[in-house]
Amino acid sequence: MPEGGQHAADESSAHRERLRADCGRCFGLCCVAPAFAASADFAIDKAAGQPCPHLRADFGCSIHDHLRPQGFPGCTVYDCFGAGQQVAQVTFGGQDWRRTPGIAAQMFEAFAIMRQLHELLWYLGEALTLPPARPLYGQLSRARDETERLTRASPDTLGDLDLQAHRLDINALLLRASELARAQHRRPETNLRGADLIGKDLRSADLRGASLRGAYLTGADLSGADLRTADLTGADLRGADLSGADLAASLFLTQSQLEAATGDLTTKLPPALAPPAHWPPRRPSPGRAGPRD
Numbered sequence: 428m429p430e431g432g433q434h435a436a437d438e439s440s441a442h443r444e445r446l447r448a449d450c451g452r453c454f455g456l457c458c459v460a461p462a463f464a465a466s467a468d469f470a471i472d473k474a475a476g477q478p479c480p481h482l483r484a485d486f487g488c489s490i491h492d493h494l495r496p497q498g499f500p501g502c503t504v505y506d507c508f509g510a511g512q513q514v515a516q517v518t519f520g521g522q523d524w525r526r527t528p529g530i531a532a533q534m535f536e537a538f539a540i541m542r543q544l545h546e547l548l549w550y551l552g553e554a555l556t557l558p559p560a561r562p563l564y565g566q567l568s569r570a571r572d573e574t575e576r577l578t579r580a581s582p583d584t585l586g587d588l589d590l591q592a593h594r595l596d597i598n599a600l601l602l603r604a605s606e607l608a609r610a611q612h613r614r615p616e617t618n619l620r621g622a623d624l625i626g627k628d629l630r631s632a633d634l635r636g637a638s639l640r641g642a643y644l645t646g647a648d649l650s651g652a653d654l655r656t657a658d659l660t661g662a663d664l665r666g667a668d669l670s671g672a673d674l675a676a677s678l679f680l681t682q683s684q685l686e687a688a689t690g691d692l693t694t695k696l697p698p699a700l701a702p703p704a705h706w707p708p709r710r711p712s713p714g715r716a717g718p719r720d
């Protein structure tokens with residue numbers, strides 16, 4: 428790899444590392460700040476700002492190894508993109524909401540904002556690795572620098588931020604990056620942005636270059652589908668079957684989306700993502716002898 432290319436790859440990898448959750452440096456913010464509604468994802472109702480009853484005094488989770496069987500799969504798919512440790516250690520300088528209850532409300536508000544900023548940083552970082560988006564690298568870099576600057580802001584400045592406007596500007600840029608990256612395979616019939624594809628049979632579908640931004644793919648069968656250069660920003664993949672699907676060059680896929688889906692070791696993933704621990708190693712082949720046979 429040329430020296431410049433190696434530098435860009437190292438920078439991209441360091442950038443991604445910073446956006447990984449480090450729960451040991453957080454104060455359980457995702458277990459306190461948001462409200463939960465009892466559902467298939469969470470076994471309990473919980474008001475915003477109220478600690479989950481499973482949150483320990485040391486901010487660990489008392490059922491961490493049993494979240495799915497205990498009815499908390501939503502916790503296993505949640506990703507703060509490193510916003511928790513940023514708010515805990517940088518924005519509030521290591522103060523925690525238990526020992527300093529006066530900061531709690533502002534800290535929880537800052538966490539919700541920071542998570543969105545960090546999520547934008549994740550997408551911007553990925554866009555900056557897409558060779559077809561090279562004409563946009565200057566704008567993408569400036570957007571990333573500005574977003575980085577905001578992540579270091581004080582709690583008051585974060586509270587005053589027009590986050591919606593910032594998101595809109597960056598989303599427009601990411602859309603253009605996506606269009607450039609999908610240009611080679613783009614077809615009108617695969618413009619499925621926001622489409623209702625719940626439970627659809629998409630086995631072995633050719634979805635190269637598709638826009639699946641915000642698509643509802645809950646429970647869809649995408650086994651064996653070709654999703655190279657498909658834009659999956661915000662697609663709902665809960666319970667979708669990705670066994671044997673090719674997502675290696677998909678765009679804007681997150682670990683959280685993978686955690687919510689099922690797949691196996693034949694699913695091809697982007698290098699920055701890992702197969703979730705709950706995926707079975709390999710899909711049982713049809714007609715294979717079961718335990719009773």
Ligand code: SF4
Nearest residue numbers: 458479481482488502
């Ligand atoms: S169950 Fe565990 S991970 Fe989920 S919110 Fe409660 S303490 Fe946090």
